[in-house]
Amino acid sequence: MRTDVPVLIVGGGPVGLSAALFLARQGVRSLLVERRGTTSPMPRATHVTRRSMELFREAGLEPEIAAAGYAVVPAQDPRAVSDPERTLPRVVFGVESIADLHRRAEILETGVEELAVPGPSPPYWCGQDRLEPILRRAAVRAGADVRFEHELVDLDIRDAEVTARIHGRKTGRTQTCHPRYVIAADGASGRTAEAAEIPFGGLGTIASRVSILFRADLTGLIGARRFFMAMIENEKFSGAVMSLNEKHRWAAAVDQSLAGDTSPDRCVALVRSAIGDPAVDVTMDGVFRWEARHRMAMAYRAGPLFVMGDAAHVHPPSGGFGSNVGFQDAHNLAWKMAAVVKGWAGQSLLDTYDTERRPVATATAEQTLLLDGVPSERLGGATSRDQRIVIMGYRYASQAVLGAVPDVPFPETFGLHGVPGTRVPHVHIGGSSTMDALGAGFVLFSPDPRWLETAAKVELELAVPVEARHVAPTAATAFAEACGTGSHGAILVRPDGFVAWRRVARKSQTERDRYLCLTAVLKRFAAINERDSAPTQ
Numbered sequence: 001m002r003t004d005v006p007v008l009i010v011g012g013g014p015v016g017l018s019a020a021l022f023l024a025r026q027g028v029r030s031l032l033v034e035r036r037g038t039t040s041p042m043p044r045a046t047h048v049t050r051r052s053m054e055l056f057r058e059a060g061l062e063p064e065i066a067a068a069g070y071a072v073v074p075a076q077d078p079r080a081v082s083d084p085e086r087t088l089p090r091v092v093f094g095v096e097s098i099a100d101l102h103r104r105a106e107i108l109e110t111g112v113e114e115l116a117v118p119g120p121s122p123p124y125w126c127g128q129d130r131l132e133p134i135l136r137r138a139a140v141r142a143g144a145d146v147r148f149e150h151e152l153v154d155l156d157i158r159d160a161e162v163t164a165r166i167h168g169r170k171t172g173r174t175q176t177c178h179p180r181y182v183i184a185a186d187g188a189s190g191r192t193a194e195a196a197e198i199p200f201g202g203l204g205t206i207a208s209r210v211s212i213l214f215r216a217d218l219t220g221l222i223g224a225r226r227f228f229m230a231m232i233e234n235e236k237f238s239g240a241v242m243s244l245n246e247k248h249r250w251a252a253a254v255d256q257s258l259a260g261d262t263s264p265d266r267c268v269a270l271v272r273s274a275i276g277d278p279a280v281d282v283t284m285d286g287v288f289r290w291e292a293r294h295r296m297a298m299a300y301r302a303g304p305l306f307v308m309g310d311a312a313h314v315h316p317p318s319g320g321f322g323s324n325v326g327f328q329d330a331h332n333l334a335w336k337m338a339a340v341v342k343g344w345a346g347q348s349l350l351d352t353y354d355t356e357r358r359p360v361a362t363a364t365a366e367q368t369l370l371l372d373g374v375p376s377e378r379l380g381g382a383t384s385r386d387q388r389i390v391i392m393g394y395r396y397a398s399q400a401v402l403g404a405v406p407d408v409p410f411p412e413t414f415g416l417h418g419v420p421g422t423r424v425p426h427v428h429i430g431g432s433s434t435m436d437a438l439g440a441g442f443v444l445f446s447p448d449p450r451w452l453e454t455a456a457k458v459e460l461e462l463a464v465p466v467e468a469r470h471v472a473p474t475a476a477t478a479f480a481e482a483c484g485t486g487s488h489g490a491i492l493v494r495p496d497g498f499v500a501w502r503r504v505a506r507k508s509q510t511e512r513d514r515y516l517c518l519t520a521v522l523k524r525f526a527a528i529n530e531r532d533s534a535p536t537q
């Protein structure tokens with residue numbers, strides 16, 4: 001085990017594993033410790049949103065996720081019928097029982113708008129039991145030191161000096177390390193954030209639920225009416241049934257008050273009530289109790305400690321946002337940490353992790369609470385938003401965005417138009433898409449080739465990684481329209497795909513104009529004057 005790493009990650013759930021992966025891809029070494037011996041055997045989070053898939057696609061994981069899960073397709077997509085092993089229609093039915101699907105089912109949700117947003121990947125339906133091993137392998141492949149059966153047993157932070165004690169549960173050895181940063185991704189029951197005296201707020205427990213995993217051949221009852229989720233209401237069952245990533249494998253979720261003692265007989269009886277056809281054989285696969293809770297960290301940073309995932313924000317699973325918000329946390333912090341560790345940005349860039357991510361997680365949690373029936377008055381008057389906004393239309397306003405608009409984090413209407421603080425539009429630039437160009441440094445897109453020279457000069461002078469991408473003349477009009485740059489302007493995109501700055505310029509602008517404004521912008525983002533004296537890696 002390498003203890004001389006700049007970053008220690010506590011927790012090897014989906015969020016900690018993705019943090020290790022994203023950091024490694026940014027060239028930052030990390031040590032991840034996970035108390036458990038294996039990744040989660042429970043499917044729990046299944047919905048991997050389009051935005052999360054953009055991050056995993058960038059990391060080269062789409063083929064593995066596609067093989068392990070289902071691509072989520074529109075309800076009417078013929079692939080939902082022709083390729084049932086690989087696709088799942090994004091439809092939510094309201095129905096009395098599965099047996100009633102062909103008689104009285106109401107369509108509650110089709111997600112058609114989300115699926116119509118231009119983007120490189122569809123969302124996937126891939127349970128945590130399948131996704132976590134993929135993330136674990138990818139993090140190790142990328143160079144992270146991932147240690148299961150290792151536990152953080154003590155963390156001491158004094159004057160920004162970290163002393164962490166890690167106990168190997170199998171080896172019985174306890175080792176000490178002094179990382180520069182600690183990421184607490186230790187989940188809803190984690191104690192690391194509290195140890196750093198980060199305060200928490202929230203409404204507490206909203207509901208206590210039970211998930212029953214079962215096997216049953218429902219093909220005859222469902223036929224072509226395959227679904228993402230069925231909300232079932234009848235005299236004996238009130239809850240949801242959803243498909244898992246295996247033929248004939250399902251999960252039913254109900255309130256604990258309805259489930260009662262959760263004995264195998266009781267669970268099978270409940271599942272039978274949801275199915276509504278006594279002739280169907282049901283085999284129990286597992287039961288787990290969980291609480292829909294609302295618990296939010298009031299700060300995402302305490303000196304060298306950063307919190308993310310369920311360690312920072314716990315909310316009901318309605319909408320399927322829990323781990324997805326955590327993936328965005330990890331992606332947001334990874335490039336910033338890399339910039340500071342490599343020495344091209346000042347420490348203050350790390351403060352923008354809290355400024356950007358906490359409002360998004362807070363607003364997302366409110367949406368899940370509204371979906372769970374919590375009245376708007378208890379949420380400061382929050383109202384339901386278009387799911388596309390929650391998934392990828394949120395906005396950042398911080399020192400790492402120049403010219404951000406004030407209505408953050410959720411705008412009134414969905415739109416990705418190149419506004420600073422929003423995700424760059426997915427648009428073709430000739431041969432590839434804007435999304436394919438993202439990576440370690442900033443990317444400057446422009447239909448005007450003169451920006452290439454400017455960017456190269458500024459990069460050399462400031463030692464801030466910025467790559468200029470010329471938009472091919474055939475794609476220039478569509479690009480300028482989608483990103484709002486005009487023919488001679490430019491858009492500067494951060495490594496996480498968010499627009500840092502946009503310039504609308506005239507043809508007559510001089511090289512000096514371009515040079516001065518790009519220099520000013522990059523100096524600000526990289527906080528060049530506050531840069532630490534020596535890089536640590």
Ligand SMILES: Cc1cc2nc3c(=O)[nH]c(=O)nc-3n(C[C@H](O)[C@H](O)[C@H](O)COP(=O)(O)OP(=O)(O)OC[C@H]3O[C@@H](n4cnc5c(N)ncnc54)[C@H](O)[C@@H]3O)c2cc1C
Binds near residue numbers: 045191290322
């Ligand atoms: C029924 C259900 C359905 C859900 N559906 C969805 C969905 O569709 N989409 C979605 O996005 N989310 C969903 N969620 C939420 C999702 O499961 C969580 O948001 C997600 O697991 C959080 O991941 P995490 O890595 O932050 O935390 P966790 O998965 O809780 O991982 C934290 C890890 O830290 C480890 N740990 C704790 N302390 C230490 C220590 N001291 N040392 C070492 N290791 C430690 C723990 O062992 C644990 O493995 C659902 C949740 C439930 C219960």
